[in-house]
Amino acid sequence: MSEYNPSEIENSIQKLWREEKRFVSIPDDREKFYCLSMFPYPSGKLHMGHVRNYTIGDVISRYKKMQGFNVFQPMGWDAFGLPAENAAISNEVSPSEWTKENIEYMKGQLNSLGLGYDWSKELRTCEPSYYKWEQLLFKKFHEKGLVYKKKALVNWDPVDETVLANEQVIDGKGWRSGAQVEIKEIDQWFIKITDYADELLESLDGLDWPENVKTMQRNWIGRSEGAHIKFKVENSEDHLTIFSTRPDTIYGASFLAISPQHEIAVGLSKENIEISDFLDRCKEMKAAEADMAKAEKLGIPTGINAIHPLTGKRLPIWIGNFVLLDYGTGVVMGVPAHDQRDFEFASKYNLQITQVINKENNELPSMDKGILFNSDKYDGLSSKDAISSIIQDLKAENLGEGLVQFRLRDWGVSRQRYWGCPIPVAYKNDEPFLIDESELPVKLPDLPEGAGPIPLSQNETFINSKDGFKRETDTFDTFMGSSWYYARFPSADNDDEIFDENSKYWLPVDLYIGGIEHAILHLLYSRFFHKALRDLGMVEGNEPFKKLLTQGMVLKDGAKMSKSKGNTVDPQAYIEKYGADTVRLYMMFTSPPEQSLEWSESSVEGSSRFLKKLWNLISGRKYKIINEPNALSDPAKELRRKAHITLMKVKNDYDNRYSFNTVIAAIMELFNSIPDQCKSSNASDEDLFCLNETIIFILKALFPIAPHISEYLWNEYAKDVLQEDIDSSWPKFDEKLMEADSFQLVVQINGKVRGKIDLSVNLTQDEIESSAKSIENIRDNLEGKEIRKVIYIKEKIINFVI
């Protein structure tokens, strides 16, 4: 017997997989299983979160293959993004060089972990062979009316004269220049995700996703029913339209508040210096989003009044820094008695507070619905009835209507960055034209040798296109690249078609695995893309990801591992020291996939220890063919029982729970329970038969998690005898073998454990009851007491209630 040498076995097994092209998947008659893990951003090297994510995906893929599925598990790179530009500046390499080097290194790491990817379908979002299709999709979305241009706000660094991403704004200042960031309004491209708001919400119901993720998406989409209500502006023909979810509180309205960006506010600022100052202050605050939570609600009166549509009373119109222009109508009716924010605002500026709901309640503000008062002819109605009759009455006067409002907003996809996919548009006389399909891709120009990444807007040769056209210089949000890659993977090696027969065969993704932090944006964008692609006739089905598994974070000392906290652990050192199998086993053993995982050095040691023990038992042994014996010794029989019970439990945990930690615990327990007489060199054939079976079960059950050692030992031990590869099948358990002759009965008095007794399974309930009563401690406790009730749970518990 040799010593367990992980790097040697792992190299030889990985070589075998490469030579066999083990993980190249092609359509066939088996049921398909498309297992996708969220592709990484090539930041340099893998972090522990990647290791965890990809191990989970690989475990499930390998298990599914053993269950007879045709499995497809691809991998690629979310390769555009800001870090490449930053690295380019500090390391003086081009973003493209930097990205490519990182990909090569990280790919090596993924392979050293033994992850079974079909590299023949690898894709990189930064390559023209990928993004030309992205540009085509944008064009098709445009033809469908899903794309438009409008002005939107960006963070502007006045010193560096550049647009900043949100994460580049620190405390309202540019991260590099330290200058106060300004808000600038520029033209940007938007995608009408809101066209699909209803469907994105409704089709969540049928998805096999974690409830918490579905809830988060529902809340993000934020459907709310309410009404538009028109308020006449005093001494004017104009109206202001507000949106409210509580028309029943309209008699409590004591002011209107408009957004600082509302046209009336902007108009007034031109003549009124105070208002103009106020708007400037609001702009400064917009930059420092993090502070906004604590920010005070501020307002300034416009001096204009509105007329209440039902009472005819005059209400002052204020400008409020808390009113958003792009939600609802940019105008709010202030009902201080029944809205927290309005209450604070009214208290601060001494505006009237009129209660109109639930007379007997005197704690304000109160958001509860209830019975109206102070509301004229609607007095006594419930909120629900009042809402419908008020809307009805307003509608009759053409002063309002009920409608549904979504919180979800359209998706701004323009980024003023170099390292991204160029937006395929050119302008003539400021008129945008989508680039013709035959001219795609619009390639991202290379940077001059040694130059930093300059935005396309400063690249004259790129801008000036033929026939006097000027190119769009913005690039796409990187979420664009990651929103449809799942559909491209099966066709990644096809340069002529975006989605070919392979995509049709493999889609939808059967299981998608990734971090919970993507629960909203990425998943929502992908779901939107799938629906839009469906409506373009390019994919089938309504949803891209049938099932979703969200993994928890990897923590160190109770906090998320991150570069900024300086508590990262480099997986590479552990792969080299202990081997991939140990790292994988540790990752899967330490906590279930959905929970956070606390990294602990010493526990890694424990995983390695188990693999060594496994090696020491099996290495050098050979499977011996023995006919199923008629009779077994008690220890061998017990081992066999345990082996079959374990196999059933393990299968259930793999299939229904993804709780690999309990899979491993059960395997360890089975391993620890192998009696010495079965392991000894002079074991009988009967004992060896049970040992054989147990080893087969353990290797098969462990293979998805620690594939190298399992396959290596399998090949030594059983492959030639059984004529079978380890990953080609899954053993069957026999429920008959799980039956036991006796069981342990727990005896309780009033629900407290007072004794235990081993009993034969063949006893009647009366016999069980009297056996229980015969236990000394039970007899003493029951002495002279009246038993009021006996509860018996079969082969588990008997409880005497006295």
Place this chain on the structure above:
RNA sequence: GGGGAUGUGGUGGAACUGGUAGACACGCUUGGCUUAGAACCAAGUGCCGCAAGGCGUGGGGGUUCGACUCCCUCCAUCCCUACCA
């Protein structure tokens, strides 16, 4: 402010459908092996108590013969999001 989660030994966690709380592992203690250490092997290890026994799943309350599990309430921690009318 809104939303989502979590809380069990010294530690990571188990208990899947309301039925023996602490499986499995780490750590620790003791012993063996060793010149010594590492590794390995054996035994022990929730807390209090010499013991009998009592207590124990964030706190308090409730339902139940029986609660980590269900209900109410409070507290703490983490994540996401940012004034959504």
